[in-house]
Amino acid sequence: MNRIVKNSLILGGLLLASTSLIVYFRNQFKKLADSCYTVVGGIIHNISLNDVKISLIFQIKNNSDISVNVENVEFKIFVNNLFVTKILKKQKQKLLSHSSVTFNLDVQFSPQDLMRAGLASIESLIVDRSKLVIGIKGNFDAELGIVKIKQYQFDEKISLKELLKPSENKKKC
Numbered sequence: 325m326n327r328i329v330k331n332s333l334i335l336g337g338l339l340l341a342s343t344s345l346i347v348y349f350r351n352q353f354k355k356l357a358d359s360c361y362t363v364v365g366g367i368i369h370n371i372s373l374n375d376v377k378i379s380l381i382f383q384i385k386n387n388s389d390i391s392v393n394v395e396n397v398e399f400k401i402f403v404n405n406l407f408v409t410k411i412l413k414k415q416k417q418k419l420l421s422h423s424s425v426t427f428n429l430d431v432q433f434s435p436q437d438l439m440r441a442g443l444a445s446i447e448s449l450i451v452d453r454s455k456l457v458i459g460i461k462g463n464f465d466a467e468l469g470i471v472k473i474k475q476y477q478f479d480e481k482i483s484l485k486e487l488l489k490p491s492e493n494k495k496k497c
C-alpha cells in the first residue's frame with residue numbers, strides 16, 4: 325500500500341471518529357439541556373406575620389449518558405409575584421448520568437416586607453394557603469471537564485398548599 329493511500333485512510337478514520345464523538349456529545353448535551361427539574365416539596369419551619377422560614381426541595385433529573393457538576397445555582401424567590409429574596413448556592417454538586425439529585429434551598433423573609441411592597445393582606449394568604457404562590461426563577465451552570473454550559477433556566481411556581489401535601493397533579497418528570 326502506498327504512503328498516500330495509507331495517510332488518507334488514517335486521516336479519514338480520524339475524521340470519522342471525531343465527527344462521531346462530536347455528534348454523540350451534542351446529543352448528550354441536548355438531553356442534558358432537556359433534563360427535568362422541578363420543586364418536589366418543601367418544609368415549613370416557621371410561618372407567622374413576622375417571619376417565614378421555608379426549605380424548598382428541588383430535584384434535577386439527568387437523562388443523558390454523561391455525568392456533570394451543577395454549580396452557581398442562583399434563584400430569585402417571589403411570593404405572589406413580589407420579589408422576596410435571592411439565593412446563591414456556589415458549591416458544586418455532582419449529577420450522575422441517568423439519575424436524580426435533590427437539594428434544599430432555605431428561604432427566609434418577613435411578610436411585613438411584602439406588605440410594604442404592595443401585598444394588601446398577608447393574613448388571608450396564610451389562612452388560605454392556595455392563594456400564597458411561591459415563584460422561583462433562576463439559573464444554574466453545568467460542567468463536564470473543560471466544557472461548561474452556562475445558565476440553564478429555571479422557572480417554577482408552587483402554592484403553599486402544594487408544599488404542605490403531595491400534589492394531585494401528574495409529575496412533569
